Amino acid sequence: AQSVAQPEDQVNVAEGNPLTVKCTYSVSGNPYLFWYVQYPNRGLQFLLKYITGDNLVKGSYGFEAEFNKSQTSFHLKKPSALVSDSALYFCAVREENPGSARQLTFGSGTQLTVLP
């Protein structure tokens, strides 16, 4: 079975400082990994994904994520946080399995607050 964990419910960071939102996953084979962001009372917006290739993935709004197979992690990072980055962040995973209809599994979310 596939699963994903976001160990921190809440992350606070000062504006201008680097931020990290953690995600670890568990799959039987190779993973497809995604990060989404949700602003209050809105739908989710896609930030970035890892399919294969370079372990460092760059996405929207200056975010990036590093795939680490040995640690089964896919942490979201940004070098300099903005107050407008404050939102709920979701990590999601599904196992690479051509022809399978296995669905995305979402983490429980991490609330990021960037303090001015």
Add this chain to the structure above:
Amino acid sequence: DGGITQSPKYLFRKEGQNVTLSCEQNLNHDAMYWYRQDPGQGLRLIYYSQIVNDFQKGDIAEGYSVSREKKESFPLTVTSAQKNPTAFYLCASSIRGPGGFDEQFFGPGTRLTVL
């Protein structure tokens, strides 16, 4: 939220009533999904559809029903059999079906409250 619309934004229901949530997309995506979001939890899949006239149960399908008569539309009915329907409901779509690695695009959501 571009390309996917959900209506209404807020919906109030009395116990024992069925209600239907609308989801429309103009992205020409094959696959569509319905998720339920509760506070402190991730998204849970209710139903998904890979093509017109076909849909599959997700993890929490009991008390819900769907139809996919048109590629653009995937309405969700919350029936009186759903014991705890108060939640935020999100519709999504992707270019191809769930077996691929395409990202999903989400609508703005409908907040359903049972009175």
